[in-house]
Amino acid sequence: MADLSPSRDRARSDFRRSLVRLSGGHPGLTGLLAALVLIFALMVPNFLSAGTLNAFMYQLPLLGLLSLAMVVPLLTGGLNLAIIATANQSALLMVWIMRTLLSPEAGASTTLAVIALALAAGLVLCIAIGFLTGALVAYTGVHPILVTLGTKSLIDGISIYLTRGMALSGVPEIFSDAANATLLGVPAIFLLLVVVAVCVGVVLKHTPFGVACTMIGSNIDAVRYSAIDTRRVLVGVYTMSSVTCFFAALVMLATFNSASADYAQSYLLVTILAAVLGGVDPFGGFGTVTGLMIALAILQVISSGLNQFGVSTYLTVAIWGGTLILVVVAQSARGTLPPFLARLRR
Amino acid sequence: MPERAHAGLARLRRRPEIWLLLVILLVGGVFGVTARGFLTLPNVIDLLETYSVQAIIAMGLFVVLVSGGIDISFAATASVAQYCAALLASRVGLPVPLVIAAGLGVGVALGCLNALLIHYFRITSIIATIAMMSVSFSLLMYFSEGRSVYDLPDWWTSRVVFLRAELASGDIVRITLPIVLMAVVALVTWALMTRTSLGRQLYAMGGNPEAARRIGIGTGRLTFFAYGYLGLLAAVGGMVQAHRVGESVPNAMVGTELAILSAAVLGGASLTGGIGTVPGVLLGIVLLAILQNGLNLLGVSPYFFQIVIGITILVSTSITVLSSRRGRRLRQLGGAPAHG
Numbered sequence: 001m002a003d004l005s006p007s008r009d010r011a012r013s014d015f016r017r018s019l020v021r022l023s024g025g026h027p028g029l030t031g032l033l034a035a036l037v038l039i040f041a042l043m044v045p046n047f048l049s050a051g052t053l054n055a056f057m058y059q060l061p062l063l064g065l066l067s068l069a070m071v072v073p074l075l076t077g078g079l080n081l082a083i084i085a086t087a088n089q090s091a092l093l094m095v096w097i098m099r100t101l102l103s104p105e106a107g108a109s110t111t112l113a114v115i116a117l118a119l120a121a122g123l124v125l126c127i128a129i130g131f132l133t134g135a136l137v138a139y140t141g142v143h144p145i146l147v148t149l150g151t152k153s154l155i156d157g158i159s160i161y162l163t164r165g166m167a168l169s170g171v172p173e174i175f176s177d178a179a180n181a182t183l184l185g186v187p188a189i190f191l192l193l194v195v196v197a198v199c200v201g202v203v204l205k206h207t208p209f210g211v212a213c214t215m216i217g218s219n220i221d222a223v224r225y226s227a228i229d230t231r232r233v234l235v236g237v238y239t240m241s242s243v244t245c246f247f248a249a250l251v252m253l254a255t256f257n258s259a260s261a262d263y264a265q266s267y268l269l270v271t272i273l274a275a276v277l278g279g280v281d282p283f284g285g286f287g288t289v290t291g292l293m294i295a296l297a298i299l300q301v302i303s304s305g306l307n308q309f310g311v312s313t314y315l316t317v318a319i320w321g322g323t324l325i326l327v328v329v330a331q332s333a334r335g336t337l338p339p340f341l342a343r344l345r346r
Numbered sequence: 347m348p349e350r351a352h353a354g355l356a357r358l359r360r361r362p363e364i365w366l367l368l369v370i371l372l373v374g375g376v377f378g379v380t381a382r383g384f385l386t387l388p389n390v391i392d393l394l395e396t397y398s399v400q401a402i403i404a405m406g407l408f409v410v411l412v413s414g415g416i417d418i419s420f421a422a423t424a425s426v427a428q429y430c431a432a433l434l435a436s437r438v439g440l441p442v443p444l445v446i447a448a449g450l451g452v453g454v455a456l457g458c459l460n461a462l463l464i465h466y467f468r469i470t471s472i473i474a475t476i477a478m479m480s481v482s483f484s485l486l487m488y489f490s491e492g493r494s495v496y497d498l499p500d501w502w503t504s505r506v507v508f509l510r511a512e513l514a515s516g517d518i519v520r521i522t523l524p525i526v527l528m529a530v531v532a533l534v535t536w537a538l539m540t541r542t543s544l545g546r547q548l549y550a551m552g553g554n555p556e557a558a559r560r561i562g563i564g565t566g567r568l569t570f571f572a573y574g575y576l577g578l579l580a581a582v583g584g585m586v587q588a589h590r591v592g593e594s595v596p597n598a599m600v601g602t603e604l605a606i607l608s609a610a611v612l613g614g615a616s617l618t619g620g621i622g623t624v625p626g627v628l629l630g631i632v633l634l635a636i637l638q639n640g641l642n643l644l645g646v647s648p649y650f651f652q653i654v655i656g657i658t659i660l661v662s663t664s665i666t667v668l669s670s671r672r673g674r675r676l677r678q679l680g681g682a683p684a685h686g
Contacts, residue, residue: 081604140664143617147660149608154656161649269418269476282470314488321480328474329467 029278029294032327036298040305052304057186060300061193061251063267063274064293068200069244070271071292072237075204077217077284078137078144080241082152083248084268086129089159090122091249091259092168097121099170108174115175123246129155130242134235159261169258179254189251196247201289203240213237217284270320274299277324298323363614363626365665370633377640384636384643388517391525397635398524399583399590401628404606405535406579408627411610412539413572414552414619415471419460419479420606421599423577424584426486427453431585432495432594435502442501450581456482457577461570479603486596495594502585503592524586531579536624548572552619608659609634633658 040047069083097118102111129151136147181188204210212233215223224230252263272282278295280287299320306316378385403420410417431449434440440448456478463474506523513519539545551558551568559565588594613630615622637654 136660136664140667142663142667145617146608146611146663149604150656150659150663152656153604153608153652153659157650157652157654157656161647161653164649269480272473272476273480276473282473312488314484316484318481318484318488321477321484324477325463325469325474325481328469328477329463332468 028330029291029298029327033294033298033301036301036305040301040308044305044308047305047308052308054187056300056304057190058255059303060296061187061189062248062255062264063270063299064193064296065196065244065248065251066264066267067271067274067292067296068197068289069241069248071275071278071280071287071289072200072204072213072241072244073144074272074275074280074282075213075217075284075287076234076237077220078234078237079148079272080133080238081145081148081268082129082133082155083241083245083271084264085152085155085159085261086126086242086245087248087252088259088261088263089129089155090126090246091252091263092159092163092261093125094118094122094249094253095168095170095259098172098175099168102170102172111172111174115172119250122249123243126242126246126249127239130239130245131235133242134238137238138231138234156261163261165261167256167258167260167263171253171257176254176257179250189254192247192251196244197289197293200240200244204289209233209236214285214287217281217286270299270317273320273324277327363623363629366613366626366629366633366662369662370629370636373633373640374636377636377643381640381643384640386515386517387513387519389639389643391519391521393635393639394525394528395522395590397631398528399587400602400606400609401528401631402531402586403576403580403583403602404610404627404631405531405624406576407606407610408613408615408622408624409535409539409548410471410572410576411615411617412552412619412622413548413568414555415464415569415572416607416617417460417475417573417576418472418603418607419456419475419482420576420580421601421603422479422483422486423453423456424580424587425596425599426456426482426584427577427581428584428588428594428599429486429490429495429596431581432498432588435499436495436497439499445502446585449585450578453577453579453581453584454574455577457573457575457580458570460577461573464573465566465569483597483600490596492596494596498588498593502589524590527582527586531582532624532628539624544568544571549620552616552621554620605634605655608655612659612662633662 037048046052066083066087069087070080073080095118098114101114101117106114133148133151136142136151137144140147179188183191204213212223212228212230215226215228216230216233220230223233249259253259256263274295275287275292276282277298278287278291278293280292302319302323303313303316306319307313374385383389403424407417407420427449430452431445434448435445460471460475460478463469463478464471467474469477505520507520508523508526509521511519539548547558547563548568548571550561550563551565555565584599587599591598609630610622610627611617611630612633613622613626613628615627634655637658638651641651641654642648
């Protein structure tokens, strides 16, 4: 009997641990999402309508893509505070190229060529920014918060200096038509979010690079001693984050029809909030794109629901913050409550 | 003798503040030569007063950074404390000590709420404070509807001058309340962190929380102290800011978080805890202040300023880390103390 009880204890604690892991992951979040949808459906008339779904699909992509750009460095235990600055500068460059090279009477083929050139330039800019950021993080060993604080300040400064803080407009009609097109009722920008999210998810989960990312987040020294070039992986991480910003820049152009240095600046901390709500460990090592997407859906449902109540956006942001605190508190309470209850019972 | 001097020099070189001081002297010298009116007493005093609020709050942030945490919510805390005190003073008409006590109380309470989330619920400090920032600032904007309080009582907005001198050039120099408060706060923080056991325990906790816990340091108590102290100083900073501008604007302090954080880190406070000094943090603020002021006097476009800040952060943090990397092994084996 005496030698039986430890193994039974271990089996029970294994079971408890797997339960904690399960409830701390997606089932809890999905439950919360379902509960929220149910509550709003009961309390807000017309919440479950095509209009709400449509607004949902138009509002989610920008925050979603920016959050994806934040999640990749977060997984390695870093942070990229420059994502919004990068997206804005890329959008500014694209609009500038389009409006300087395009005259109103240009033919369709010239227009398409110029748009392609602008897109390529925006992408190259993002890759360059990401590469430089990654190199700084990897080769100086300065904390990513500081490096990206510096690059954010630098990039924003250059954008503001060149534009004097003004918005640039002049997106050609073909571009905005294509960007605002729908496929079977689904907006193109939402499809873009889905495609990018799937790509990022696959890269993070099923490639050596992605595995190296999460391992770096857990223990960078151990990864280095396992003969993985952590510096190259880090450069790749920030480049990937920046490239995701390029897609966010496309969504910005599509939704605002212009570009400016200070669009979407308030989203910076919300992206971190969404990532953590989605179960990404801010110290790195753990997190999935699926969790992030569910968290984004939760935030957006809260925002659309409260919006139809006529609640001010400020209160919505307060409730977002409160939701995050509650979810994290619930997660930590799940980890500590069962042992605590067991002690009480004894 | 030369050997000892050499050792002293080596120890100096390993302290990140020395690099910062050299950069400041260099930048100050360049501006002193090129910008007219930069190295004059009125300009320096003016700079001190302008950056007093940032310096006061940075002292609190420094304590949190040393303890191994980080706080993003202090600007929101300062705004909430300032606005509550302003409402109590102008709408309710409470007496002076009660208003000040209420403002400071709000600051400490918000700081302790952060500590509660971080210590008891084990939420990472950056996440807890980002969430608290969005909650407290959004609630402030919701309930105040963005309205400013313009009718602050006279005792709050009237200038308090401690020392007044007329220079030979005819300029009048005043040492005002914000400057004195900044000096007091810096002195108190310095004494607290280097001359009391509480301060040494904070360094120990920031350096290695598990080791600190095992030698019997109450980490919970320290966490509450660090975040409560930052809340207190944020409230002081918020009320001084209203004193300087003569009104309480709910979103006046927003956006200063990253500036104050970068100043503290420029001054050598480590984001991983356990390292940092009060003089270093003050030097970080001085560097950002003279850069902004000097470029202004040179007539450089204010749009350009952000580029300079970005480059400064990147260059100075890289130099600090790269230069300390060589001496790190020695320091870990009990060489020069990392702080003091």
